[in-house]
Amino acid sequence: SAKENGRNSYQFFTPELNERAQTRLTLETELRRALLRDEFSLHFQPQFDLASGRLVGAEALLRWQHPDRGMIPPDQFIPIAEETGLILPIGAWVLRHACSLAQTWRNEGLQDMSIAVNISALQVRRDILETTVLDALGNSGLPAHLLELEVTESALMANQDEATSTLAAIHTLGVKLAIDDFGTGYSSLAYLKRFKLDKLKIDRTFVRGLPEDAEDAHLTEAIIGIAHHMGMAVVAEGIETEAQAAFLTHLKCDLAQGYLYAKPLKPEAFRQLLIKLGDHPASKPASSTA
Ligand code: C2E
Numbered sequence: 001s002a003k004e005n006g007r008n009s010y011q012f013f014t015p016e017l018n019e020r021a022q023t024r025l026t027l028e029t030e031l032r033r034a035l036l037r038d039e040f041s042l043h044f045q046p047q048f049d050l051a052s053g054r055l056v057g058a059e060a061l062l063r064w065q066h067p068d069r070g071m072i073p074p075d076q077f078i079p080i081a082e083e084t085g086l087i088l089p090i091g092a093w094v095l096r097h098a099c100s101l102a103q104t105w106r107n108e109g110l111q112d113m114s115i116a117v118n119i120s121a122l123q124v125r126r127d128i129l130e131t132t133v134l135d136a137l138g139n140s141g142l143p144a145h146l147l148e149l150e151v152t153e154s155a156l157m158a159n160q161d162e163a164t165s166t167l168a169a170i171h172t173l174g175v176k177l178a179i180d181d182f183g184t185g186y187s188s189l190a191y192l193k194r195f196k197l198d199k200l201k202i203d204r205t206f207v208r209g210l211p212e213d214a215e216d217a218h219l220t221e222a223i224i225g226i227a228h229h230m231g232m233a234v235v236a237e238g239i240e241t242e243a244q245a246a247f248l249t250h251l252k253c254d255l256a257q258g259y260l261y262a263k264p265l266k267p268e269a270f271r272q273l274l275i276k277l278g279d280h281p282a283s284k285p286a287s288s289t290a
């Protein structure tokens, strides 16, 4: 009724919502200053080859250490960074910082590995992404083939023509492309053909139910089959149990990432892991956890 509608629209001005809007506005202001105040850092989560147990890569994950609020998880500030456009300078910082750390470790003689960086939809613009990536590679000296960009299905769907030309340009540079959180977005098989993707990351919502959940098991097996037929390597995200790892190994999944092996690590802890694995190159992934 009109009376209820009136009440609903009145709800917009309740103190509770007002407070939420205020918190958001404050976060936005503070997010603007975070880059200048050096409040961002990267954590690195290792990726292991399931067949050999070797560490072959790492995903760089953004962290915001707020001066009063402590660590704010990316799910809470990335959306604000995207809506305000701040993800462009922040994303450029992430790329530069990730490439520079990876190259520092290479210069120390630690093993080569690929470094994966998450890219937001807003960054998938040819003029922006190509320049940013070239800048990060040029500044660090990291070889292009060791950098990998993770894009989500929705980022590809948002602006398909722009995405096609942007990712083709990135591919020409020799940088690798991965599709992140596969299975949670539109999951159109057409874009697996349209975009030259090197890797597919199976979302952890599918991994969670393995091996007992028959639907998750069938979907995972089908996704791995399609990816392999299309020439893509498969990464399983969010592996937490030995049973999940064993099942994914059985399905010929290529790479594994998850708390079973290691949580995202601070750069120094990750460096120590690289040193330790260098001493014992054949150690099994599960035993490499710090
Ligand atoms: P994502 O790219 O899918 O990253 C994987 C997320 O899963 C990470 O959360 C990681 O800590 C978490 N994870 C890894 N293994 C496990 C596991 O075994 N169990 C569970 N429950 N979780 C696991 P995180 O670091 O909180 O990042 C969340 C999301 O924030 C990322 O999801 C990504 O979408 C976004 N993000 C993080 N860093 C960046 C960045 O630099 N740029 C952009 N645009 N987005 C970022």
Ligand code: MG
Binding pocket: 059, 118, 150, 180
């Ligand atoms: Mg990712």
Ligand code: MG
Binding pocket: 180, 181, 201, 203, 237
């Ligand atoms: Mg993911």
Ligand code: MG
Binding pocket: 181
């Ligand atoms: Mg995600």
